[in-house]
Amino acid sequence: MHRFANPARFLKIARPLTPWLFWSGLALILVGAGCGLFVTPADYLQGDTVRILYIHVPAAWLGMGGWTGIAVAGLMQLVWRHPLAAVAGRAIAAPGALFTAICLATGSIWGRPTWGTWWEWDGRMTSMLVLLFLYLGYIALANASARDGQGGSSSVTAIFGLVGAVNIPIINRSVVWWNSLHQGPSITLRGSSIEPALLWPLGLTLLGFSLWFGAIVLMRMRTILAQNKVEARMQRLARG
Amino acid sequence: MNQWAFVIAAYAVTALGTGLVSLMSWRAMRRAEAAAEAL
Numbered sequence: 001m002h003r004f005a006n007p008a009r010f011l012k013i014a015r016p017l018t019p020w021l022f023w024s025g026l027a028l029i030l031v032g033a034g035c036g037l038f039v040t041p042a043d044y045l046q047g048d049t050v051r052i053l054y055i056h057v058p059a060a061w062l063g064m065g066g067w068t069g070i071a072v073a074g075l076m077q078l079v080w081r082h083p084l085a086a087v088a089g090r091a092i093a094a095p096g097a098l099f100t101a102i103c104l105a106t107g108s109i110w111g112r113p114t115w116g117t118w119w120e121w122d123g124r125m126t127s128m129l130v131l132l133f134l135y136l137g138y139i140a141l142a143n144a145s146a147r148d149g150q151g152g153s154s155s156v157t158a159i160f161g162l163v164g165a166v167n168i169p170i171i172n173r174s175v176v177w178w179n180s181l182h183q184g185p186s187i188t189l190r191g192s193s194i195e196p197a198l199l200w201p202l203g204l205t206l207l208g209f210s211l212w213f214g215a216i217v218l219m220r221m222r223t224i225l226a227q228n229k230v231e232a233r234m235q236r237l238a239r240g
Numbered sequence: 241m242n243q244w245a246f247v248i249a250a251y252a253v254t255a256l257g258t259g260l261v262s263l264m265s266w267r268a269m270r271r272a273e274a275a276a277e278a279l
Contacts (some may be wrong), residue, residue, distance in 0.1 A: 022262075033251065048243040052250045061256070098261050108248040113246050212258065219265040225271035233279050 018218045025211030032204025050112040058209040059103035066096025071165035074158035091220035097135035123174035124182040134164040
């Protein structure tokens with residue numbers, strides 16, 4: 001990982017990788033969503049609303065995966081002083097928040113015809129809403145430290161990212177620990193309880209959204225590195 | 241309400257959100273890299 005500590009070396013890889021991740025991700029999303037909408041059968045109980053699965057599940061996984069990435073970046077920043085760790089953490093925050101919001105919105109839309117309600121203050125939905133607030137707090141902290149001339153890489157931001165990670169296992173286990181309208185874990189390391197005829201497009205959308213997420217993170221990392229370069233030059237000029 | 245209305249609403253929210261973030265990230269990257277190259 002330290003081989004990529006040099007921003008120039010990182011950019012040499014990130015520049016060609018960004019469009020590749022973006023377009024292959026978009027293609028997989030379109031194929032997976034198309035198959036989920038028009039090829040797979042309707043569920044015997046939920047009917048056509050089950051098709052929301054192909055966007056809701058990737059959004060939930062990437063919302064949680066994004067914060068896990070922020071926590072790992074925070075650890076690398078605090079322990080190994082990796083120069084790109086803070087940049088990566090800041091870059092992950094916006095797409096992570098987006099997917100958490102999409103998860104909440106699509107879950108609410110799915111809940112209305114399935115449960116008869118848009119929202120319920122149960123463990124799964126509330127802990128996911130807390131994750132969205134954590135993302136917004138992290139973005140505000142990183143922006144504040146960027147304005148203070150620290151380039152968004154303050155230790156407070158990294159510690160916030162690490163402490164917030166306590167919410168990830170709570171989200172994951174919430175449907176086991178508390179009574180919930182939300183179904184229990186249907187995809188685990190031991191297998192899936194979802195009918196294979198319905199499940200297969202999920203792999204396509206999950207991989208597609210993950211590649212798209214990677215492309216957005218690279219775009220935002222490149223933006224922050226370019227802004228830092230301009231800022232450093234301005235400071236040198238100001239000092240004379 | 242027709243079940244497809246809920247499905248279309250969910251996919252529309254996702255397309256709008258991902259499309260907006262893609263566009264904003266790409267534009268910010270282009271602007272920042274152009275400013276850095278102009279130095």
